[in-house]
Amino acid sequence: MKSDKISEAVVRRLPVYLRFLNDLQNREILTVSSQELGQKLDLNPAQIRKDLAYFGDFGRKGIGYDVTYLIEKIRHILKLDQQLNVALVGAGNLGHALSNYNAYLKDTMKITAIFDSYAPKVGRKINSLTVQPMDELGSTIREQGIRIAIITVPDSEAQNVADILISSGIEAILNFAPVILKTPPNIRVHAADFTTDLQSLAYYLRDGKEESEHEQQ
Amino acid sequence: MKSDKISEAVVRRLPVYLRFLNDLQNREILTVSSQELGQKLDLNPAQIRKDLAYFGDFGRKGIGYDVTYLIEKIRHILKLDQQLNVALVGAGNLGHALSNYNAYLKDTMKITAIFDSYAPKVGRKINSLTVQPMDELGSTIREQGIRIAIITVPDSEAQNVADILISSGIEAILNFAPVILKTPPNIRVHAADFTTDLQSLAYYLRDGKEESEHEQQ
DNA sequence: TAGATTGTTAATCGATTAACAATC
DNA sequence: TAGATTGTTAATCGATTAACAATC
Structure with a gap:
């Protein structure tokens, strides 16, 4: 069954x-079942079938998925x-690191513009891209059709x-900044804040006696 | 009410x-209600109260939270x-960027050792830490009591x-590597894979006619 | 045909939210 | 006291999982 609203978890x-399917393709594997998929990805096979079925009938009964x-x-x-062009704002160390992932993202998504407000950074080259000043942001976004x-x-x-x-x-x-952005509802924001990840990780550290009952899943 | 098992979402x-409370403290605000908290963090106040109540009675009726x-x-x-010492493995651009967050994490969590398997990187300095070879990993982890x-x-x-x-x-x-690690159940792993974040973000891009009915939440 | 595996409905499980008595 | 706000129970909502008919 198609559409309904798709939950964020599914997306x-x-x-x-x-990512895993690309892997299979590289290994020249032609077909995969929800069971194999579930095994490798630590997910319930029914969940995988259901996720995919939201968007169409992609599998073949008795066979699996091509x-x-x-x-x-x-x-x-x-x-x-x-092709989706991406702008990166902030040419610090982290920005620099992320721009290296261009190769991984292949042709489909690519950081095609880098901006920084700090004058001495403007004009520097990062992986063949030149750091631009913030006041070029609007025009570059329009010219390159950047949406992300x-x-x-x-x-x-x-x-x-x-x-x-x-x-x-x-x-x-x-x-990537550790703040909650206030944005209009039609703008999609994903937080990629590793300090939050790291701090929640600490919760699951073992600690001897009194709390050894929280089973770490 | 204390304990039960706490869900990952709560943690x-x-x-x-x-993070927000630290902010309030810096602004010398003494007290906060679940309502204000919810407003700023885009969460339901009841959820915040419930989250906190799992761990104890931290608030005061009629007043809020100190x-x-x-x-x-x-x-x-x-x-x-x-003090929680953290090891970082991989002294590339991203590792370099993350080691800069030491200041942000304050004293409580700190990257105190960096490792890389690539010989030319070993011995280099990154923010006062010297990149160590992989074969020192075990001994350093033990010496520094590193758990994360x-x-x-x-x-x-x-x-x-x-x-x-x-x-x-x-x-x-x-x-941070875009793979699903196979680990024993007593090891806690959080994925911080920004390629996944970025790709799921693309789903929510607007696209003219046929799919304009998925409301982006 | 027998075995495998999908798509989907129904059952279960868990998380969020509403409501309110207790109380500062 | 009146107003505010917690902690908590009950109601709701949503997501995951089980089960199975359909079918390759």
Whole structure:
């Protein structure tokens, strides 16, 4: 059955499926079942079948899923079957690191513009991209048809940068700054804040006596 | 009411509360209600009260929560009231970037050792830490009492590094490599894979006609 | 045909939210 | 006292899992 509203949990699993399917394709495996998929990805096979069935009948009863076909379908669902240019704001160490992932993201998604407000950084080259000043942001976004931005500026600047991005027409933001951005409801924001990840990880450390009853899942 | 098993969703919100409370403390605000908290963090006030109540009665009816007291409590729950040393494996760009967050994490969590398997990187300095070879990993982890590790190596090496870390006694891993690590159930792993974030973000891009009915939440 | 595996409905489980008595 | 706000129970909502008919 098609459409309904798709939950965020489902959407977040799709890239995970895609990544593993690409792997299978590289190993020239033609077909995969929800059971194998579930085993490798630590997910319930019924969940995988259900996730995929939201978008169409991609499998064949008795057979499983054709790897190449499913890749194509998921890429389409995620809109990765078109070139998506990404802007990166904040040319610090983290921004620098992320721009290296261009190769991994292949042709479909690519950081094609880097901005920084700090004058001495402007004009420097990062992997063949030249760091641009913030006042070129609007025009570059329009020219390159950029719809997604990554924020890697210090937290004190993040909200301001987000506001500028949004007024320049950006639709989605991946925010690495450890702050909660206030944005209009039609802008999609994902938090990629590793300090939160790290701190929640500490909770699960074992600690001798009194709390050894929380089973770490 | 104390204990029960705490869900992961609850644990992941605690660092978010903590971050905002630190903010309030810096602004010398003494007290906060679940309503204000909910407003700023985009969460339901009842959820916040319930989350906190799992761990104790931290609030005062009619008043709210004492900021300083609540910070202290959450820090204790997350085990951030002790020094936690963190190992970082992979001295590439991303590893380099993360080591800069030491200042942000304050005294409680700190990257205190960096490892890399690539000989020319060994011996280099990154923010006052010297990159160590992989064969010093076990001894350093023991000496420094390190219990948490961050993996920032290429995906092809990630599983191998994880195995080494686990056999050296690490309890929790923050994994930046875009692979699903196979680990024993008593090891806590959080995925910090920004390629997944980015790809799921693309799903929510607007696209003219046929799919304009998925409301982006 | 027999075995495998999907798509889907129904059952279960868990998390979020509403409501309110207790109380500062 | 009146107003505010907690902690907690009950209601709701949503997501996961089990089960199975359909079918390759």
